[in-house]
Amino acid sequence: MPDRFKKLVKLAEYLRGANGCPWDKKQTIESMLEHVKEEAEEVYEAIEKGHAESLKEELGDLLFNVIMIAQITKEKGKFDIGDVLRDIEKKIIDRHTWVFGGDKAKTPEEALAKWKENKKKK
Numbered sequence: 001m002p003d004r005f006k007k008l009v010k011l012a013e014y015l016r017g018a019n020g021c022p023w024d025k026k027q028t029i030e031s032m033l034e035h036v037k038e039e040a041e042e043v044y045e046a047i048e049k050g051h052a053e054s055l056k057e058e059l060g061d062l063l064f065n066v067i068m069i070a071q072i073t074k075e076k077g078k079f080d081i082g083d084v085l086r087d088i089e090k091k092i093i094d095r096h097t098w099v100f101g102g103d104k105a106k107t108p109e110e111a112l113a114k115w116k117e118n119k120k121k122k
Contacts, residue, residue, distance in 0.1 A: 008064065009081055012071040029072055036065045095119060 015024040039062040046055035067081055074080035095118040098105035105111040 009067055009071070012064070012067045016068075016071055016075070024068070027068065027072065029069055032065060032069050032072070036062070036069070039065050 012024075015021045016027075017025075039058060042058040043055065043062055046058045066084075070079070070081040070084055093100050095115050097103040097118055098111060098114055103114055105114050
């Protein structure tokens with residue numbers, strides 16, 4: 001799976017590169033706003049309707065939008081997708097203190113309460 005992810009990142013880089021797509025090269029973080037919103041709404045609809053195939057497709061579309069935005073920020077010298085992945089991994093681990101720390105949560109409700117408490121800390 002990591003190879004597939006790397007290929008997708010390379011695809012975004014290629015599409016925005018010298019021999020890539022004029023439309024993709026023109027995109028900015030701001031121009032991606034509507035695309036991200038649209039794809040997130042399509043993910044929502046696929047979940048609501050219970051359509052697994054549609055959900056798979058829409059998750060891919062949303063993921064590629066995230067990768068494209070990270071490519072744009074990389075080009076601007078701000079951060080890259082590796083930074084995004086590292087930061088989200090740390091955040092998820094830090095917020096799951098009942099799994100990766102000393103806290104206790106035996107029910108989904110206890111876990112959610114602890115998550116919210118941990119979220120306020122950072």
